[in-house]
Amino acid sequence: MNIYIKEQSIKDPLSHCQARPLKIALFSGNYNYVMDGPVRALNKLVSHLEKKDMNVLVFSPTTKNANFKHAGTLISVPSLALPGRSEYRLGLGIRGSVQKKLEQFDADLFHIAVPDYLGYSALKLAKRWRIPAVSSFHTRFETYLKYYNADWAKEYIIKYMRYFYNSCEHVYAPCKSMAQELAGNSMGKDVRIWSRGVNRSVFNPSMRNIKWRKTLGISDNDIVVGFVGRLVLEKGLDVFVETIKYIENRGINHKILIVGEGPERYALQKRLPKAIFTGFLEGNDLAKAYASSDIFFNPSQTETFGNVTLEAMASGLPCLCANATGSRSLVVNGQNGYLIDPNNVPLYAQTLTKMINNPKYRKLMGNNSYEKSKRYDWDSILESMIKNYRQAILSYQKCQINNLNMQNSLHVPSIVNPAE
Template sequence: MTIVIFGGGRGFEDVTNGGVVLLAERPFHQPAEEKSAEGLRLALFSGNYNYTRDGSNQALNRLSAYLISHGAEVRVYSPTTDTPAFEPAGELVSAPSIAIPGRGEYRLALGLNRALRADLADFRPTAVHLSAPDLLGNQAGKWGRKMGLPVVASLHTRFETYLSYYGLDWLRPTAERYLDRFYRGCDRVLAPNAPIAELLREQGLGERVRVWGRGVDRDRFSPARRDLDWRRSMGVDDNEIVVAFLGRLVMEKGLDVLCETLVRLRGQPIRPLIIGEGPARAFVEERLPEAILTGHLDGAALGRAVSSADILFNPSLTEAFGNASLEGMAAGLAVVCPRAPSTSALIADGQDGVLAASADAQTYAAAIQSLISEPLRRVRLGRAARRTSARYDWNAICGEVLDVYRELGVTADRRARSAA
């Protein structure tokens, strides 16, 4: 039996498929309060603003576009390539960089050189925003403090958790000390959710911590985008349950436990759908030859693929927010994740998703198996997840960041006088 969630119509419609009656919700957005960003000249520093698409830079570009549309000027300093993944929001200034050894798709900024300092002096920002604790971000923070500017940092990735995936656990204490110094040097630190904000406060950052969540495009990721013809064209039988993974194919996304879990479920009527691209693609292909690998998708194609699945499985423990999980929720999928700060802020276990008690393949497989054997529960969780996603409106969320800048007294006459 295949259970299908459709969208559209007025409010809710009854849809029957395979003997199961479902309610389909029409997408909607909550209106955001209109605010003005006039007088704000923001110097935004990023390790990857648009050369490779990821959840972090999607949030940064959303923020820049919001600020510009509300009267701000935004100049971004980031490594660039000749083949960017998408057009940037705001004015992008290329920062000198080198390819990261072993991860050539990412680049490492080499710091704030003389040319960038001269550009900053010409731009005369009223605030500095750091989105990565790299060399560029570190030196930009020092520059901002020297110029008497408010410095805001946003946390997008739990970099310290990456080390275990590369056999570098011994470096974690050093990394944590560095991150602590980096964030203590900022006037405000934007955490992606309340649990991580509380953790940062307990670690000594106190009242400088604020929450900047993430939004989701509920039109792109929607039950209305579910497409049975597309599923069939990808080789999915109508009686198969599609278990999707969405994200970069890199080991720190939990690909080892992803593959082990899905191997344990062989013999069940499932079809793995791997949405994304990355250097670990061969790792997945070797272990899951039955899986459908779409490669990189964007726009409507991405929304259709995610919305055409039945379950979203996101085993990553390195997420600061969990953009992929939220996109699955907006699409009306039953989402299975580890019980971690990022996922606990998004999902109420058993109400609008499943939080596994432990992050191992056996526990995950049991959780997914229960959703396979209980289709009504799977649909109920997906419908509840869709409703929960309505809380995550991009305009309202970006407006909260503008409130932080205002809180720091950012005005048109508070500008850097000259570069160091």
């Protein structure tokens, strides 16, 4: 059997891979048409790689109108609207002119950021072309199913995810708690942490704006409970609403500030008619909304990291979160906020009431949040990804060379004595 190994894998000294610029092919289900946490991280990564003279080609579904200006070179792949969540697209694989562009690019590494059919197609091509593939874990698809009456598919999804992630050299989880869960579920033979950073020059307590609060009808004495994120069921919106109604019925002084857009906005406005909805915000406007709040409330059980929680921490807010992956790596119970059993609405309400009624402790926890956020620096985090890439390539090359040597040793030709 013939084994094709890229020429540089054998000919070039392995140490050479440590110095030269790399060519990375990145595959994502969304790169520029919906702004969310994974997309922010991937665009940050591509921007950093290009600053380091890396050559990056991104393959993703696109829409007629991009939501924002993306980093790097983007190749559109065929796609269709995702059933039940039409704002997202489902990639239909790699073929035709898209495959030709990918082949001509001659990547050193495939970074697959989505385990859908686009990711599966990329994984198959990586195997066929003998290119190392790594994957980053962004979405807990198996936890979404219960919100869309599809729990029947959970076993199949988990089985497929095991196959997919175990086929990659590395799997990058955004935090320790998510990495532990992946490893515990046998999803990935080498699970590593690719954390997230926060821009503290934008997100910080100095962005608090009393005038802005007043334009929204918020007085100096009002305690603002903030929520930031996509307005979708899997963000824990039912628990959020039930908790707020619980404290409303007990006359606890508060204002609700909801930042974000999504398919559940209309229903959420009907359920929380007193809440203030700002719609989608970004940059300084988003930073102002965080810092002008007093408590950050994130009841999502589906986070893989929690970018919004980190931004709230950098803005000096105490955080009330679900005791689940992502939040568990950011919030230390009783130090910079509280972690609550995910579906325990009475405990959420009691804890939120305690936070509202205790300004001194709220301030102390907010200061702790701000200090803890200083650990999350984008430059050092993204630089570690380049090291991970190089290590993945090196280990793959060594494995291919070992396999080739083993095959050669099994096919030693017999020696014929010409004198016989």
